[in-house]
Amino acid sequence: MTSAQGDAHTNDVDVVCQSEPSTYSLDPVDYLPNEILCKIIGFLSVEDLCHLAVCSKAWRNVTNTNSLWLHLCKLRDWERFGTEVDLRKEKPIHSTETRKWGSIPTFQAESVITGDCNVKDLAPTCEWKEVYMRAWHLDRNWSEGRYREHHAYLPVRTYYKASSVASDGRTYAAGDYYGFVRLLDFNSGRFLRKFQATNSTRSQILKIKRASMSRKTKTESDIAIHHMHLKNDIGVAVFKGGMLVFEGSTGNALRRITPSKWSDFDRYLPRKSYFEENKIIVSYNWLDFPLHIWDISDLVEGVDNGACTETILHTETSEDNPHPEASYHLLGCHGHFVITSSLSHPEFLFWDTRTPEIIRIYKGHKGNVSCGHLDENTIMTGDNAGEVKVWTTASDVCMKTLSEFPPEVCLNSHFHHRRINTVQFTDKVIVAGSQSRIVVWSRDGILLNMEDVELRSTSICNRLVTCTRSPELISVWDLSTGKRLYRHEFELGLLDLLYTDDTRIVVQVGYNRLVKMLQFW
Numbered sequence: 001m002t003s004a005q006g007d008a009h010t011n012d013v014d015v016v017c018q019s020e021p022s023t024y025s026l027d028p029v030d031y032l033p034n035e036i037l038c039k040i041i042g043f044l045s046v047e048d049l050c051h052l053a054v055c056s057k058a059w060r061n062v063t064n065t066n067s068l069w070l071h072l073c074k075l076r077d078w079e080r081f082g083t084e085v086d087l088r089k090e091k092p093i094h095s096t097e098t099r100k101w102g103s104i105p106t107f108q109a110e111s112v113i114t115g116d117c118n119v120k121d122l123a124p125t126c127e128w129k130e131v132y133m134r135a136w137h138l139d140r141n142w143s144e145g146r147y148r149e150h151h152a153y154l155p156v157r158t159y160y161k162a163s164s165v166a167s168d169g170r171t172y173a174a175g176d177y178y179g180f181v182r183l184l185d186f187n188s189g190r191f192l193r194k195f196q197a198t199n200s201t202r203s204q205i206l207k208i209k210r211a212s213m214s215r216k217t218k219t220e221s222d223i224a225i226h227h228m229h230l231k232n233d234i235g236v237a238v239f240k241g242g243m244l245v246f247e248g249s250t251g252n253a254l255r256r257i258t259p260s261k262w263s264d265f266d267r268y269l270p271r272k273s274y275f276e277e278n279k280i281i282v283s284y285n286w287l288d289f290p291l292h293i294w295d296i297s298d299l300v301e302g303v304d305n306g307a308c309t310e311t312i313l314h315t316e317t318s319e320d321n322p323h324p325e326a327s328y329h330l331l332g333c334h335g336h337f338v339i340t341s342s343l344s345h346p347e348f349l350f351w352d353t354r355t356p357e358i359i360r361i362y363k364g365h366k367g368n369v370s371c372g373h374l375d376e377n378t379i380m381t382g383d384n385a386g387e388v389k390v391w392t393t394a395s396d397v398c399m400k401t402l403s404e405f406p407p408e409v410c411l412n413s414h415f416h417h418r419r420i421n422t423v424q425f426t427d428k429v430i431v432a433g434s435q436s437r438i439v440v441w442s443r444d445g446i447l448l449n450m451e452d453v454e455l456r457s458t459s460i461c462n463r464l465v466t467c468t469r470s471p472e473l474i475s476v477w478d479l480s481t482g483k484r485l486y487r488h489e490f491e492l493g494l495l496d497l498l499y500t501d502d503t504r505i506v507v508q509v510g511y512n513r514l515v516k517m518l519q520f521w
Contacts (some may be wrong), residue, residue: 022476037062046072046132061123069128078135081502082127087134090503093150093187093519105146105520107137113428138503141520142463142476145486152189154513155182166235167498167506171248172515175225175237178205180246183235183251186506186517193251197237197244198223227282229275234300236280238270243280246301254299255308272330279353283330283340291328291340293353311353313338331372331381337393339379341369348372348381350393362391364398373424380430382420388432390445402430404439404450424458428479431458431466438466440482448482459500467507468496473517474507488518 006364029126032040041062044052049068053060059227073079081087092106113125125133141147154162161176171192172184179198184191200223208223227238233248235511257280268284278297291313298306313328331339331348337359341348346365349358367385374380379391386417423432429448430441435457440449453468463485472495475487491507500504503521507515 032339065127081135082131090343105141147518147520150517152515162226163224166230168230175228177224226270227273265500382423384419386418457497
C-alpha cells in the first residue's frame with residue numbers, strides 16, 4: 001500500500017471508528033491508534049481480512065473501506081471492473097444447463113450488504129469491496145470451468161448461404177454469397193433483419209445463384225460479403241469494391257464506403273481486414289494493391305454527416321525495400337501503427353498511418369514473416385521457419401528470438417513445414433501457434449507450456465482462449481502460469497471462435513447450424 005493510499009485508508013478508519021459508540025470494550029480496535037490499525041491491515045491477506053470482518057462490527061468497519069479494496073483490486077488487475085466493466089449490469093443468459101458438476105456460476109447478490117438490507121446497524125458494503133467480490137467470483141468461475149451454456153440454431157438459409165460471420169456476444173451477423181447480411185438476436189434466437197450491403201443488381205444475384213445451383217456447391221462470388229465485423233453495436237461488411245458500416249442491433253446503414261482513388265478498385269478481392277479503435281484496415285489479393293484504412297470515429301460516435309477519413313499505404317522501390325509490390329499483407333495494427341509483410345520475404349514494414357509513411361523496415365527473420373502483433377512499444381512477429389522475434393517500435397534491433405517448433409515433415413512435399421500462424425502477447429505471456437503446436441512463454445522468454453495440437457485461432461481477455469483443430473477443442477489457459485485450466489470438446493464438426501469477453505465465449509459448430517455461448521457469470 002502506498003503512502004497516499006495509507007493516508008486515505010487512515011481517514012476512512014477515522015470515520016468508521018468515530019461512528020462507534022464510546023462504550024467499554026475489550027476489542028483492541030477501540031484502543032489502537034489509526035496508524036497502527038492501517039499497518040496491521042496492510043499486512044493481511046484477503047482471506048485474513050474476511051475472517052477479521054466477522055469478528056465484530058468495529059473490525060468490519062475497519063476492513064470495509066474503499067481505499068483498502070481499491071488497492072487489492074489493483075493488485076489483481078481488477079480495477080477496470082470498477083471503471084470500465086460493470087459486472088452488476090451483466091445478466092445471466094436464459095439457460096438452465098450448467099457445467100462443473102451442476103454448480104451455479106451466478107453471483108449471489110445477497111452477499112453484498114446494501115442500504116436496503118435488513119441487517120441491523122451494518123454499514124453497506126463499500127463500492128470497491130463489492131467490485132472485488134464480483135471479480136473474484138468471475139475469476140473463480142473461469143478457473144474452475146463453471147459456466148452456463150446457451151444454444152441457438154441458425155435458420156437454414158442463414159447457415160448455408162453464409163460466406164462470413166461475426167458476433168459481439170449479443171447479436172449474430174452473417175454475410176452471404178449474394179451481398180446480403182442477416183442479423184439474429186443470440187439470446188432469443190430471433191431473426192432481426194435481412195438487408196443488402198452491396199450495390200449488386202438483381203441480374204447479378206440471379207447469375208450467381210444459377211452458377212451455384214449448377215455446381216451444387218458454394219461458389220466464390222464477386223458480390224459476396226468476404227469479411228464481417230461486429231463490435232460495440234457497430235457492424236462492418238467488407239466486399240469487393242467497398243464496405244457497409246451499419247448499426248449492429250438494427251441493421252440501419254450508417255455509411256457505404258468506396259475508395260476515392262484507384263478507379264480499378266472493384267477488380268480486387270479483400271484478403272484480410274481489421275476493425276480496431278474505430279479504424280477499418282483492408283488488404284487485398286493483389287501484390288501491388290496498397291492497404292486502405294478508413295477512420296470511422298464520427299460514425300461510431302454518432303456525428304451527423306460525420307467525416308470518414310481514408311488513408312492509403314503505398315511505397316516505392318528503394319534499397320531497403322526492393323519488393324514494394326509485395327509488401328501489403330496486413331499483420332497487425334495498434335492505434336496509428338500498422339505492420340505489413342509480403343509473405344514471401346523475410347522482412348516486414350512498420351507504418352505510421354498519420355503520415356502515411358514507413359517508419360522503418362525490420363530484417364532478421366530466417367523465413368518469410370507470416371504473422372505479427374504489436375502494441376505501443378513492442379512488436380512480435382512469427383515466420384515460416386518456426387521462430388518468434390521480439391522487437392521494439394523505437395528500433396529495428398531484435399531483442400529476443402524464441403523457438404520451440406521442431407521441423408515437421410510435410411507428407412505431401414519434400415520440405416519441412418514450421419510456419420507460425422499466430423503470435424499474441426500480453427504484459428505477462430507470449431503465445432504462438434503453428435499447425436501442430438501451441439507454445440506459451442513468459443514475457444522474459446521462459447517456456448511455460450507447450451501442447452501438440454493444431455491451433456486455429458486465439459483470443460485474450462481475462463484468460464487466454466484457444467480454438468484448435470485435431471482435436472476440436474475450446475481451451476482456457478491461465479495467463480499468469482501458461483497452464484491450461486480445462487477444455488471443452490466438440491464432437492459435431494469444425495468450429496469457429498466468434499467472440500470472447502470478460503464473461504463469455506461464443507463459438508460456431510461447423511456442420512449442424514449450432515452456435516454456442518459459454519457464459520461464466
